[in-house]
Amino acid sequence: MRFSATGTDAMTELAALLERHLDAIPMVRAMQVRVGDIGAATVRLHAPLGPNLNDKGCAFGGSLVALMTLAGWSLVEARLQSAGHAADVFVADSQVDYLAPLWDDLAADATAADGEDWDEFLGVFAARGRARIAIAASVPLPAGGMAARMRARYVAIARR
């Protein structure tokens, strides 16, 4: 796999690139989002609870969905970057389940949804300059289980 062949330096560079992108968004700065682990198949984003509280003292639903959506966006962007493509990545639609309150710092993990294939996505993108992929993301609870989960479709369009 092209992606897992990239080394630690490339990963660090990719994380820095994603953070520069994310930090250009005022609400993402307000959420204090930072990029965590970038693996071959997953991206994890983090955000502290403090700026992401709701009025009940647990994590704000708007922050949960934003963090999951950004994690999915970051994963698609990372895979395209690693394959040497320059693209704009947009979220097209999403389904979110809010499952349990989170009284701790936020993390969101994104991975390709069941049935999706990165090689196929990158092949279509290379051929047509446009491709679509479904991403699954979730916010883990410290004791196991999930605070929220999402399935979203992203569209990548080649940058001219």
Place this chain on the structure above:
Amino acid sequence: MRFSATGTDAMTELAALLERHLDAIPMVRAMQVRVGDIGAATVRLHAPLGPNLNDKGCAFGGSLVALMTLAGWSLVEARLQSAGHAADVFVADSQVDYLAPLWDDLAADATAADGEDWDEFLGVFAARGRARIAIAASVPLPAGGMAARMRARYVAIARR
């Protein structure tokens, strides 16, 4: 209808109550959300574009979904308040379509989803201390059409 029978003073009081609730959430303050029209069947929320930009110069998707989710929450809260109920209102799940970029200030309109009935919702809540309703919300584009739309289910639980 109980709701439309409330006068202008009651509406102003309701708007102030919703704004106090919303202002208790740091990200909502960062988004600069304010309560607009509260009608018998709809609530409109506003937010300026500035703090809600993405890295492309249009409205950030996370802000669109947060504003729609908050508009739905505000509508359910408003209907319960107007009927004299004290409840905690939670979003259970949502489906969002991101349709077009928005290069202007944000607004989100919430209304009951097709097939839902406020009298039934309030009747179930009064009887069981718990009820569920689906809300439709959208972010209008200045020239007509929508930047995004949402369908979400909310659960209201009587406050003891």
